[in-house]
Amino acid sequence: MNDDGIVIVWYVLHLRGVPYRNQCRTMIHFIGFRGEEYHNAVKVFGVPDFFHLVHDHRAYGDIDKDNDVVVFGPKADPEYISPYSDQDHMRN
Numbered sequence: 001m002n003d004d005g006i007v008i009v010w011y012v013l014h015l016r017g018v019p020y021r022n023q024c025r026t027m028i029h030f031i032g033f034r035g036e037e038y039h040n041a042v043k044v045f046g047v048p049d050f051f052h053l054v055h056d057h058r059a060y061g062d063i064d065k066d067n068d069v070v071v072f073g074p075k076a077d078p079e080y081i082s083p084y085s086d087q088d089h090m091r092n
Helices: 036-045 057-061
Strands: 007-011 028-031 050-052 069-072
Touching: 028 036, 036 069, 050 057
Parallel strands: 028 050, 028 069
Antiparallel strands: 007 069
16 A cells, blocks of 8 residues: 555556457556545656446456456455445446
8 A cells, every 4th residue: 555545456467478359458446435545646657548446346347357456445345346336337
């Protein structure tokens, strides 16, 4: 954990030298960020491609484990995946 409260739990890049799925680009996923820590994470990682309010199984449908960067905020426990799914993309 750094001074901004950002925990990097999973950082996996495809480094085998072989194009993966037509050279997919790395996507940034933020899980469990609220308020000011979100802005601090953007300064470090850039604007995320995906934002997940909760750490649930649905988020892993969006995550490519071979290429993506997943950054957990203080409102998400990397060791606990919620048994309930939240359709946060349906919110206004």
